[in-house]
Amino acid sequence: MRLQLEPIVTAVANSEPSSVLLWLSRSGPRQLLSILATGSGPVTHETLDNVTDSKAVRYLRAILVANAVLPERDEFLARFERWLEPTLQQVEDSDERRDLQSFAVWFLLRRLRQRSARRPLTHGQMVTAQGNVRAAIRLLDWLHGRGTTLSACTQHDIDAWLASGGREKFDARNFLVWNVDRGQAHGVAIPPHRSTRGQARLPEPDQRWRLSRRLLHDTELATIDRVAGCLVLLYGQPCTRIANLTTAQVTDTGERLHLMLGTRPIEIPEPLSTLIRELVVTRKGMAVVGHTDTHPWLFPGGLPGRPISPMHLTGRLGRLGIPTRAGRATALMDLAGQLPSVVLSRLLGLNLNTATLWSQEAGNTRPSYAAQVARMAHRKD
Known part of the structure; x- marks a missing residue:
């Protein structure tokens, strides 16, 4: 065994022998360890990134991070970064690929990195960003099928895109806003998807x-x-x-x-x-x-x-x-009906705008009180 693999063996061998043998009986871990054994140099995050992503790779990475063999990193951020490049390479038009890359890097990736600096990303945040990229690619392909481009399309084209069905069509909104702000598209918009806030509440009052x-x-x-x-x-x-x-x-x-x-x-x-x-x-x-x-x-x-x-x-x-x-929606609707949106935001970790929307949905009649609390807090800060 080469010297660089000793920390991996130690991290794995600290577990119950029967559990290790069961893990090694599966083809995924065996193949992964064989790849690492025939390699050279230390095993790093980059080493594992270069192996085909699998459950075995993710599990071994978690073992190594948990046992301080590898440093901590935001895995969902890293997975999005690894996913992004090959996805964009599938776009044939070089100008559109460049525009998509600019949007993905300077809007999506920048926002993900800012969030990651505060707390590790969630699976949902990664999937949402991926959905934005996929929807943007599909929109460009769909416009090509109509014989137009993003810079030449009209609101009629965008309305037809939305009417073609599917909630995921609205995921192209950020991409469209990005291009309108930069003069790459003109006079077009995708409205925010109609909120279902409060509609999925529990059916029985108690x-x-x-x-x-x-x-x-x-x-x-x-x-x-x-x-x-x-x-x-x-x-x-x-x-x-x-x-x-x-x-x-x-x-x-x-x-x-x-x-x-x-x-x-x-x-x-x-x-x-x-x-x-x-x-x-x-x-x-x-x-x-x-x-x-x-x-x-x-x-x-x-x-x-x-x-x-x-x-x-x-x-x-x-x-x-x-x-x-439904349980969460019912709870938030009830709480939003009793508490000012500022208090709701601070206690439950909701964005203030989101808390305000919940309060409006719940028919909270105390928005002026919420505004007063916000002004007082601002003066104290």
Whole structure:
């Protein structure tokens, strides 16, 4: 064995031997380790990037990062960057490819990097950016089919594009706005997609409270599901945000427990505060090979040192009969009807504009109070 592979072997071998043997019995890990064994030099992120992306590659990378063999990096940002170049190379027209690259780099990638500097990207943010690029490529192809180009098209063309069906057509909006702002397109626009905010609420008036009571008091349910479900139903949190909560966002004085969901801590009442305390102590990831408890995540997942997948968390709650989208919408509609949008934004981590829209949807009649609070906070700052 060459010297550069010793840290990898050590990281893997620290796990239960039976688990390692089971992992090695699969073709993906065996092929990956064979590729690394026949290579040269140290194994880096770039080394793994040059191997065909697979579940085995992602799992081994997580093992190496969790065991400090490789440095931390934002994987969803890196995956978008790796995906972008070959995707753009499929565009045959060089001018359009250059325009797409400018949009992808200076609008999408720039925004993703800014978000990544604050907190790791989510899978949804990566998929949304990819959808913007795909929609832009499809729009250009569709315009070619009509015998026109982006610079020559009219609003009639854009309306026909939207009328051709599919929610993804609206994903080209950012690309179109980008080109209009730079004079590459003229007099055309794609309106924001009509919001379904509040339309997917729970059908029964007391369903939210009935589900919440079950989560709070049914001791046969897993603590992870009880806490996550309550955060959806009581505080309107999406699974993408719940999955990325850390223990640093929990402040426990013994008498009171606070959770930081936005920019202001929320005091969590009993019995939910007891459940969160239990989760902090008992949280265990599902990773077997390369498992580590040295991580910040409140909801650790199946990859070593990584949080639970939002899709996996959504599936867990769904199996308990908790519809996360409808549950969150019901919670936000209720909270938005009681709290000013500024307070809603600070406590729940919503963008202020989003919080305002929820308040309007809920028929909150106190916008002037919200504006007053915002002005007072501004003067204090």
